[in-house]
Amino acid sequence: MKLHADTPTAFNTVTAYGPGFIEINKVRHTSAVLLTPERLEAWSIASFEALAEADFERLRDLHPEVALLGTGSRQRFPHPRLSRALGEARIGLEVMNTPAACRTYNILMAEGRKVAAALLLESAP
Numbered sequence: 001m002k003l004h005a006d007t008p009t010a011f012n013t014v015t016a017y018g019p020g021f022i023e024i025n026k027v028r029h030t031s032a033v034l035l036t037p038e039r040l041e042a043w044s045i046a047s048f049e050a051l052a053e054a055d056f057e058r059l060r061d062l063h064p065e066v067a068l069l070g071t072g073s074r075q076r077f078p079h080p081r082l083s084r085a086l087g088e089a090r091i092g093l094e095v096m097n098t099p100a101a102c103r104t105y106n107i108l109m110a111e112g113r114k115v116a117a118a119l120l121l122e123s124a125p
Helices: 053-060 084-088 098-110
Strands: 014-018 021-024 027-029 033-035 040-042 066-070 092-096 115-119
Touching: 014 098, 021 033, 053 066, 053 084, 053 115, 066 098, 084 092, 092 098, 098 115
Parallel strands: 066 092, 066 115
Antiparallel strands: 014 021, 021 027, 033 040, 033 115
16 A cells, blocks of 8 residues: 655655555565654564564664554554563553554654654565
């Protein structure tokens, strides 16, 4: 699905997504990413099952007010011990499937919120 921003922006914006890819600023990514309006990083997570406490600590270190976790094609919740670092830092965590996380990220970013998204991908069928 292609997404279009209403106005041009210098911030990182999800411009499309689909099975096995996320497009950010019209550049296609085929592996998981960590995303803020100002920063884009590859995230070396192979799958939801591979998530560890250190991954949520890395998300915390981006200092968002809200963090989004896109868990692939379906919504899955990580064990609370994994995301403890976010709770202790008083950072909200919203868990949803990756397409919903992409849309939510764009909305929050456009509102000027301090948002970070950790977006997992699954291989294209």
